[in-house]
């Protein structure tokens with residue numbers, strides 16, 4: 362698993378108490394995620410990325426290029442509520 366993460370094929374999402382989550386990621390594609398802390402289900406956020414504008418501002422003000430971010434929202438999915 363570690364090797365795949367290094368190559369950027371699989372992206373590791375944040376650690377939870379018991380498990381790390383893995384999702385596929387593709388260059389040029391960007392998703393933010395919802396993670397169910399009960400069943401471990403991961404969903405891509407269906408709304409437009411909320412911090413796209415912020416990201417551009419950060420790039421301009423910091424001089425960094427090619428920056429990216431990932432957001433993870435944690436909670437209980439409809440099936441677990």
Ligand SMILES: [Zn+2]
Nearest residue numbers: 397400438441
């Ligand atoms: Zn769930």
Ligand SMILES: [Zn+2]
Nearest residue numbers: 392393410411
């Ligand atoms: Zn985003």
